[in-house]
Amino acid sequence: MNLLIISKWELRRTGLYFGKRILILSALILILIGLVSLFVSQNGLHINDNIYKIVVTDPAIAEVLMTDDKFNVYIAKNTEAIELFKYRDFDILITENNISYHSSERSIAALDALDKAIIRYDEARLLSYNDLNNTFPVWITVENIERQQVFQAPALQLPGFEKSQDNTDNSIPLEVTISEKPGKETASYSSIKEMTGTNKLSPVEDQVLSTPSHFNPPFPFKSVVLSFLFIFPIFFIAQLFSSSIMEERIRRKGELLLVSPLGSYKIVLGKLLPYLLISLVMMTGIIINIKGNALMLIIMLPVILMFLSTAFLGAIIARSYKELSFVLIFMSVLLSGYIFFPAMFVSIHAISIISPVTLIVMLLEGEQVSITDYLFSTMPFYLVSTLGFIFGIFIYREEDLFTQKTIRNKLVDSVHEFIKRTPAPLFFLSMALLPVAFSIQLMLIVLMFNLQIKTGVVIFIIFAALIEEVVKSAGIYTIFSRKLSDASIRNALKFGILSGTGFFVGEKLLLLIVVSSIAGSVFGSAMGIGLLVFPLLLHITSTTAASLSLRSRNYLFSIILATTIHSAYNLYLVRSVIFG
Amino acid sequence: MGKTLVISKKEAGSLLNEKTLVLALIIQLMIASLSSLLVMGLASFFDPQALDKYDLRQSKIGIIGEGDLNNFLEKSRIRQYHYPSLSLALDDFNRHRIDAIIVIPEARPSGNEIIEIMLYLPKSDIKGTIATVQLKKPFEEFEGYVRDIRGKRIGFEPVKLYVDDIPRKTSTYFEFIYGVLIPLLVFTPVFISGGLIIDMLTEEYERKTMDLLRVSPVSFPEILNGKMLTSIIIVPLQAFLWLTLVSLNRVAIYNITLILLLVSIIAVIVVMIGAIIAISYKKRIISQYIYSLILILLFLLGYLFADSPFNLATRLSSGAMGMESLTYFGLYAALIIPFYMYLNKIRAI
Numbered sequence: 001m002n003l004l005i006i007s008k009w010e011l012r013r014t015g016l017y018f019g020k021r022i023l024i025l026s027a028l029i030l031i032l033i034g035l036v037s038l039f040v041s042q043n044g045l046h047i048n049d050n051i052y053k054i055v056v057t058d059p060a061i062a063e064v065l066m067t068d069d070k071f072n073v074y075i076a077k078n079t080e081a082i083e084l085f086k087y088r089d090f091d092i093l094i095t096e097n098n099i100s101y102h103s104s105e106r107s108i109a110a111l112d113a114l115d116k117a118i119i120r121y122d123e124a125r126l127l128s129y130n131d132l133n134n135t136f137p138v139w140i141t142v143e144n145i146e147r148q149q150v151f152q153a154p155a156l157q158l159p160g161f162e163k164s165q166d167n168t169d170n171s172i173p174l175e176v177t178i179s180e181k182p183g184k185e186t187a188s189y190s191s192i193k194e195m196t197g198t199n200k201l202s203p204v205e206d207q208v209l210s211t212p213s214h215f216n217p218p219f220p221f222k223s224v225v226l227s228f229l230f231i232f233p234i235f236f237i238a239q240l241f242s243s244s245i246m247e248e249r250i251r252r253k254g255e256l257l258l259v260s261p262l263g264s265y266k267i268v269l270g271k272l273l274p275y276l277l278i279s280l281v282m283m284t285g286i287i288i289n290i291k292g293n294a295l296m297l298i299i300m301l302p303v304i305l306m307f308l309s310t311a312f313l314g315a316i317i318a319r320s321y322k323e324l325s326f327v328l329i330f331m332s333v334l335l336s337g338y339i340f341f342p343a344m345f346v347s348i349h350a351i352s353i354i355s356p357v358t359l360i361v362m363l364l365e366g367e368q369v370s371i372t373d374y375l376f377s378t379m380p381f382y383l384v385s386t387l388g389f390i391f392g393i394f395i396y397r398e399e400d401l402f403t404q405k406t407i408r409n410k411l412v413d414s415v416h417e418f419i420k421r422t423p424a425p426l427f428f429l430s431m432a433l434l435p436v437a438f439s440i441q442l443m444l445i446v447l448m449f450n451l452q453i454k455t456g457v458v459i460f461i462i463f464a465a466l467i468e469e470v471v472k473s474a475g476i477y478t479i480f481s482r483k484l485s486d487a488s489i490r491n492a493l494k495f496g497i498l499s500g501t502g503f504f505v506g507e508k509l510l511l512l513i514v515v516s517s518i519a520g521s522v523f524g525s526a527m528g529i530g531l532l533v534f535p536l537l538l539h540i541t542s543t544t545a546a547s548l549s550l551r552s553r554n555y556l557f558s559i560i561l562a563t564t565i566h567s568a569y570n571l572y573l574v575r576s577v578i579f580g
Numbered sequence: 581m582g583k584t585l586v587i588s589k590k591e592a593g594s595l596l597n598e599k600t601l602v603l604a605l606i607i608q609l610m611i612a613s614l615s616s617l618l619v620m621g622l623a624s625f626f627d628p629q630a631l632d633k634y635d636l637r638q639s640k641i642g643i644i645g646e647g648d649l650n651n652f653l654e655k656s657r658i659r660q661y662h663y664p665s666l667s668l669a670l671d672d673f674n675r676h677r678i679d680a681i682i683v684i685p686e687a688r689p690s691g692n693e694i695i696e697i698m699l700y701l702p703k704s705d706i707k708g709t710i711a712t713v714q715l716k717k718p719f720e721e722f723e724g725y726v727r728d729i730r731g732k733r734i735g736f737e738p739v740k741l742y743v744d745d746i747p748r749k750t751s752t753y754f755e756f757i758y759g760v761l762i763p764l765l766v767f768t769p770v771f772i773s774g775g776l777i778i779d780m781l782t783e784e785y786e787r788k789t790m791d792l793l794r795v796s797p798v799s800f801p802e803i804l805n806g807k808m809l810t811s812i813i814i815v816p817l818q819a820f821l822w823l824t825l826v827s828l829n830r831v832a833i834y835n836i837t838l839i840l841l842l843v844s845i846i847a848v849i850v851v852m853i854g855a856i857i858a859i860s861y862k863k864r865i866i867s868q869y870i871y872s873l874i875l876i877l878l879f880l881l882g883y884l885f886a887d888s889p890f891n892l893a894t895r896l897s898s899g900a901m902g903m904e905s906l907t908y909f910g911l912y913a914a915l916i917i918p919f920y921m922y923l924n925k926i927r928a929i
Contacts, residue, residue: 017866029873036880048759049886051900064739069886070755072900089899099743105832106898108747109754116751118739126736134730138695138723144703147674212719216712236872243865250786321779321864322595329772 002262006270014244014274044069052110055081056094068117071110119213136211223364224343226290227357230300231339233282234307235332241275242311246324249315249401264396268389272308279304293363299356299374302381306335309388316392316400317410338443353377354442380442383435394418415478426498429475430543431506437471438510457574465542465566469559472499472543473550477558480550487551496544504539542566583798587806588813591780595810639711640677642669645684648725649697652718653682658711673700680711689726757831758898763890765826766839767882769818770847771875773811774854778867780807781858804859804927808851815847816840823897834899842896842905845912846889850878852919859926 050072056062057078065071076084078095085093085100091110093100099114101107126135210216247253257267283300287293310331318324342355352358356377359369394417395401400410418432419425441464476495480487546562596602638659643650644666653660661678663669669681683698697719701708731738781804784790793803819840827833854871861867882890887908895901 033877045883046886048755097741099741109751112751122738134734137726137730140697143700147702212723321783325779
């Protein structure tokens with residue numbers, strides 16, 4: 001109940017700032033934004049206007065080119081045109097029907113743009129004939145068929161692959177549509193033909209029809225833009241939430257609440273609640289507006305939590321408004337990247353499922369989202385945001401809120417709290433921090449997507465090892481730097497083993513819950529008992545190395561040492577991929 | 581003036597002192613470069629010629645039926661597998677032996693009916709994307725071929741231009757780098773600085789240190805100018821950093837000085853807007869909210885018309901424009917005056 005009172009206070013306090021004047025002002029700006037975006041959507045974005053300079057001698061061709069804003073077209077007489085092209089930085093010269101170009105990058109790009117502009121111009125004219133059979137004679141019908149993607153070596157063909165057999169059934173009716181055309185053998189299919197008749201009533205999903213010039217890889221541009229609508233209000237609310245918490249710290253207003261008998265977790269949850277509810281209400285509004293699916297709300301929940309959690313943690317660790325701004329900008333860039341980039345690959349690659357926004361895009365595109373998809377893409381969000389809140393609440397106390405401690409010091413403080421409050425802290429700490437490492441690693445996979453596979457794998461392995469080692473040694477660093485126990489060799493060994501084992505157990509648990517649900521039995525059987533021993537030894541060895549070196553050396557050195565051991569082992573494992 | 585510089589130095593010092601700011605900038609830099617890489621990869625999906633840069637493996641495509649399309653497929657980069665029936669092809673498709681299936685219809689180019697090509701692709705699979713990209717060209721060539729035959733019937737005369745030898749060409753990269761990436765990179769610091777001045781001012785108000793500063797020998801206009809100076813000066817510095825990094829990536833950047841001048845002019849305007857907001861509302865929570873809204877508006881406005889700051893940056897950096905841009909600079913610089921006058925009016929209070 002006390003929690004609700006705090007919520008009410010928080011709501012009233014922030015609400016007071018938003019007086020009538022502010023509301024009217026923001027409404028005005030919003031209307032202007034609406035008008036401008038309407039204008040932009042009708043007139044197109046003026047992104048590359050006048051980027052190419054072309055000189056022509058034939059006014060008729062100039063007219064064709066002027067249909068495209070990219071060209072800065074200049075009409076001149078023959079000799080003057082040639083002179084302009086030679087000495088005045090024009091990209092392309094068209095004398096009569098002959099094109100000349102420079103060998104510069106811009107000139108060659110202009111040539112391509114010219115090519116595209118003419119195709120577009122011709123197609124527009126062709127359309128006006130209103131005679132499809134003679135103007136657009138070729139059409140391509142694309143049928144997308146579900147097929148199991150190979151994540152591993154083909155030798156591991158296990159019962160999990162039965163699914164692909166079912167899909168053949170799905171496609172049989174479509175086969176018949178083709179065999180109906182004369183000249184094909186029809187006898188054997190006659191019975192299925194009747195089936196097609198009934199099937200025709202239901203619209204065939206995943207069928208796309210296009211002419212060759214519009215035949216492009218699938219990219220759900222509209223849905224991605226639409227899904228951005230969802231994230232947008234969350235940015236604002238997260239900003240308000242962090243501002244509110246930071247303001248209390250700067251004006252030293254929160255001190256009174258802290259001495260009240262309420263636990264700090266109640267104060268934080270009480271403050272969080274209004275922002276969470278407002279976000280959910282806004283999401284519901286958007287969903288109703290775009291006639292979306294109620295499932296979208298459940299998909300957005302972990303995303304909202306994630307943004308609020310980072311906003312909270314940022315507001316706790318920052319020393320000034322400036323620092324808060326930068327921490328938040330950084331976190332939002334990171335999160336948006338994590339959320340949006342995979343979504344763009346939604347119909348291109350299965351890895352896109354790591355982002356909840358992908359699920360939104362899928363729903364918008366009329367596709368099904370399964371419970372395993374949901375768990376896979378939202379689990380890291382739930383776990384990491386919960387951790388963010390827990391570690392933030394640990395340092396939601398006077399000595400951290402109202403002093404100018406450095407960010408690192410505050411983070412160590414919260415780890416220190418964790419160690420004080422949990423039995424076998426090192427074991428559970430590396431287990432608890434695992435989702436953070438897991439999420440960053442997922443993000444890395446996305447970022448590596450565009451690199452060459454070999455370079456990508458190597459960079460990924462090194463960074464992944466680095467993150468895991470940071471996570472595993474965080475507790476040990478805290479213990480040694482805070483002098484919670486002596487830095488004896490015996491202790492260092494013990495801590496390394498505990499922390500490494502904890503990470504290992506957590507990793508395997510996560511794999512069981514999350515990964516096995518998506519990869520079916522393939523992963524399960526690949527993880528034989530024999531295979532389990534080495535990762536365990538690896539995690540222990542690398543962390544113990546870090547732990548031992550932490551006794552005398554600085555943190556950076558120890559992390560690099562552990563990362564080297566860790567990535568060397570992993571690189572050895574995948575040597576066949578890298579070295580062919 | 582001297583006191584303005586003192587304040588300005590103090591602010592710059594505190595920006596550097598909170599090392600996280602520097603760190604955050606570096607990390608932003610990393611992310612921007614990585615994400616641009618990703619977006620470029622994405623852009624290339626829409627431009628098969630751009631993908632030729634990568635050594636993509638040839639798609640394995642199952643073909644059923646005979647027709648003129650075969651001639652064009654043979655010339656293309658795909659590997660062909662002929663099947664007598666669709667069910668056999670689908671078997672191989674499901675066993676990952678082929679990546680796509682084309683069914684060539686009976687319709688002939690000389691005929692009158694539409695030629696409907698059936699194409700089966702694996703769903704949500706990068707292999708399908710590659711097959712699409714590699715099939716686009718033969719399909720287009722085939723369409724052109726059929727059009728040449730059929731277009732004559734309706735008296736269609738295509739626009740024909742001739743070029744001696746055609747280079748490997750693509751405009752996607754060029755237009756993405758200069759049209760989207762560079763304007764975004766050089767104007768991000770502008771938008772950040774607008775938020776920065778709000779943070780600097782509201783923090784003084786909320787910590788109640790502004791009153792202390794006011795009774796010191798430094799006047800309020802001097803304090804304000806000092807803070808604004810720091811926020812503005814860091815903009816061309818960051819923009820220069822971005823541009824240098826892009827050039828290191830072997831992208832030629834023209835007119836660097838002019839671009840830096842342009843971002844500085846815009847930075848003056850945006851920082852003044854930020855200062856006006858902060859002085860009017862004094863609370864960060866409100867100021868940042870209003871500023872974010874205005875930022876969206878400014879961002880959209882930047883794409884609204886040709887000769888906008890974004891577009892000028894595009895043309896300057898690609899070398900499509902030079903000194904003639906100074907006219908526009910003058911126009912934008914003139915905008916500073918009304919903002920400065922308004923700022924003068926409210927800071928007197």
